[in-house]
Amino acid sequence: xxxxxxxxxxxxxxxxxxxxxxxxxxxxxxxxxxxxxxxxxxxxxxxxxxxxxxxxxxxxxxxxxxxxxxxxxxxxxxxxxxxxxxxxxxxxxxxxx
Ligand code: SF4
Ligand code: SF4
Numbered sequence: 001x002x003x004x005x006x007x008x009x010x011x012x013x014x015x016x017x018x019x020x021x022x023x024x025x026x027x028x029x030x031x032x033x034x035x036x037x038x039x040x041x042x043x044x045x046x047x048x049x050x051x052x053x054x055x056x057x058x059x060x061x062x063x064x065x066x067x068x069x070x071x072x073x074x075x076x077x078x079x080x081x082x083x084x085x086x087x088x089x090x091x092x093x094x095x096x097x
Pocket of ligand 1: 035039040041042043044045046047057061062078079080081082083084
């Protein structure tokens with residue numbers, strides 16, 4: 001059998017190490033993650049898992065950059081404090097259907 005070993009480098013937290021203009025979200029996101037600052041302990045797990053590098057920990061609180069966030073919900077799913085809620089985008093913008 002002819003086996004090949006392929007080595008790939010995986011960026012911690014996903015595929016994007018830095019958000020760039022090409023990965024800006026636009027207006028199509030349907031759900032928006034919202035951080036409850038009273039529950040957040042600044043552990044950085046959400047930052048580590050976000051595939052869009054859209055989260056930073058500032059003064060021990062997760063801050064989400066909505067210009068790049070795709071609303072995938074991974075951060076909310078991984079948060080050990082249940083500090084992130086996924087809110088319908090239309091509700092977050094204060095719009096009605
Ligand atoms: S994973 Fe949860 S508790 Fe940890 S920094 Fe993110 S929002 Fe805060
Ligand atoms: S919803 Fe997805 S893209 Fe947006 S901050 Fe959370 S993990 Fe990142």
